Amino acid sequence: MRINVRDILAESVGYSRAYKISGERPHLEGLELTQDIEGEITISRLDTGLLIRGxxxxxxxxxxxxxxxxxxHPISLNFSQLFATDPSDDELRFDDETVDLAPLMEQEITLALPxxxxxxxxCEGIKEAAGKYTNEQTDRRLQNQARITKGTQIRGRT
Ligand SMILES: [Zn+2]
Known part of the structure; x- marks a missing residue:
């Protein structure tokens, strides 16, 4: 899932180009795609590297x-990510000619998972009660179900 960015890097800072993503099904670590990735991205030239939004x-x-x-599980998400040749913590790496979108897709899809x-x-699964009440904590529910407050109390973690 690589995009050649040599010509974007040859442009001046602030230059942007749009791309359409279609029919892409990259191998993503720990994620199984059952449909191709479709979407749109914009790559912008920054003085420090590239900004990819989409x-x-x-x-x-x-x-x-x-x-x-x-x-x-359908996924639909927006993202904005900086790329640099010598990336800091919140940036991803690219080399002089290409950007690999697969690590970005991996990161964004993983973050979007519930x-x-x-x-x-x-889902009644194996044992319904435990998960059900921790998920739906309306005030009324907590008042009416004394045993819930006991089970979900999390203190002293500040
Ligand atoms: Zn289930």
Whole structure:
């Protein structure tokens, strides 16, 4: 999933070019795509490197934390990422000629995943009660269900 950026780097700072992403299905570490990545990105020339912004859509396969079945999870996200030849912590690396979008896709899709992965909100899975109440903490619910406050209390972690 590489883009040649030599001609962008030859332009002056502030130059931007748009690209359409279509039919891309890169190998992403720990993620199984079940649909191609589609979307649009804009690459801008900065004095320190490149800024890549855009949005993508795809579908990945997830495994339900509760019942362990696999299911398709649509992903739609916007991103903005700096690239540098000598990157700092929040930048990704590119060489003089190409940018590899796969690590960026990997990073953004991973960040977009829900913390609790469920095939459906009311999945009864293995043991329904424990997860259900920690997920839905409306005030009324906490008042009515005394045992919940006991189970979800997290103190002394500041
Ligand atoms: Zn499930």
């Amino acid at each position: 949005r993508i859509n795809t579908v990945i396969q997830l495994e339900c934390h509760r019942c362990l079945s696999t299911f398709d 913390i609790k992965i469920l095939c459906r909100p009311d």
